[in-house]
Amino acid sequence: MGQIVGYERVSSNEQAINQNALKQQDHRIQEYGVDMVIQDIESGADPDREGFNHLLDLVSQGKVDEIVSTRWDRLTRNELVYLQFKAILKASNVKLTLLDQGEVDLSTAFGELSADMQAMFAVHERRMLKERVQRGCEYRRFNKVAWTRAPWGYGIKNDKYVLDTEPIICILEDRPQNFLELYDEPDTSPLLLSISKSQIAREAVDVFLQTRRTRKVLRYLYLKYGVERKKGTGETGNGQEGDKKRTKGTNLVLSKELLFWSAGGNLKEWLENPVLRGHTAYKKYKKRGSKKDPKDWEMHYDTHPDQRLISDEEFQEIQEILKSNARQIGTPGKTFYLTGLVICERCGHKCVLKRNADYQYYGCRNSTIGCSNRKCIRIEKIDEAIINQLFNRANEIALAPDGLQEEALETSELSILKQQLQELEKILEMNPTHILKKTQYDLQKEIESQSNQANNDNFVQATAMQLIRRPEARKKTFWYTLTLEERDIIYDKLVRKIAILDGEVVSVDLTI
Structure with missing residues (x-):
């Protein structure tokens, strides 16, 4: 003999607004008398609910005689899921009882029509709710008001x-x-x-x-x-040790x-x-x-x-x-200021930090699974190559004309967008249609977005340039006296990657 199974569901929003929503369903279903209860905290429109899928598995295995829920919308708000669920109930001859809508009789044409109408009302209610939410969101966007939840602080x-x-x-x-x-x-x-x-x-x-x-x-x-x-x-309860x-x-x-x-x-x-x-x-x-x-x-x-x-x-x-943090790879606790910057010249993958009692060195992470670049390189050797490159670059920039040092050219894509906007504004003066105004707005936003990105890049570039143009940057002793924390910050600004091969530094690619 199969079981009487209760099914309860609330959406996450319902649970947030009314924390007793699930308890209320559970109380009514337990009062009816069930052998077990299955719960979900998911949207009724989601066909992939863990509890609901478990319920269907039990029905398919012939372990359920009756399903008890409060309403159709607790079971599903999706029309396709409803049709599949109805077919499963008819095939397995499982009784369905809805506490707010009565027993569902799928054995007669009138009973099936009644079930279809109740389920379709649940689907319609979801559509109306979705439409109201969408209109509310459009209103908030149009008036540029705060979204529904403020960030911390x-x-x-x-x-x-x-x-x-x-x-x-x-x-x-x-x-x-x-x-x-x-x-x-x-x-x-x-x-x-x-x-x-x-x-x-x-x-x-x-x-x-x-x-x-x-x-x-x-x-x-x-x-x-x-x-x-x-x-x-x-101690809880009566204060006994077992409690x-x-x-x-x-x-x-x-x-x-x-x-x-x-x-x-x-x-x-x-x-x-x-x-x-x-x-x-x-x-x-x-x-x-x-x-x-x-x-x-x-x-x-x-x-x-x-x-x-x-x-x-x-x-x-x-x-x-x-x-910079996203580049960090390797075992937790074994990241370093060079981690993420050192690249294997042979396979192109990032190298990992390795240590023993006396030394720290980098090696290709694929050296044991196919890459032939198996020789590691000590950190001191990498540092020496980086410092030589930074020292030489600092002296080159010091001798260059000022105009070349801080030149910032606008991207060709941004220039094209600005030209398109100018042409569009001329057309709008003669024909100010809604579609053209919308296009103008989109162009302005795209230019603003790209300009912000360009400013971001310029800020990073300027910061790197300020570092490399310091008078002490033209002295090797300055680079060798940096602490590990200072190298972490400065290398992140100035060094793009270091390629190694067979225990040697092949190249040091700088950002400036």
């Missing part, structure tokens, strides 16, 4: 992003000498020297620019604001009031959010939920310029650091 006020300046935490080491006299002060009192989310957010940016690693930022924040979790035992369980201490970092990033990837994504620079981005996600490439976002610039957390110049530096 921000809030939304009057449809604009604003820095969250509400005090949320006080640090013991910063407390005033008369702190005992302030016991009755409200939490928002300026006398308490409280810290807001926007202050912590800015602090995170400063620490990242200094340490250049997302994990180091998280470690710093956890040490400063978090409370270490404590493992121990605590003891492991407990954990408070962690402010994971509390609702403070709650910031729990992984380096989350911090990276936050740093790249245009809201922090005073801009708003729309159409960031594809239909299936994955994020688009930033160049495909619909950007609206300076929507809240007075609420910037980071400047454009700082963002360029952040991008360069993140790009």
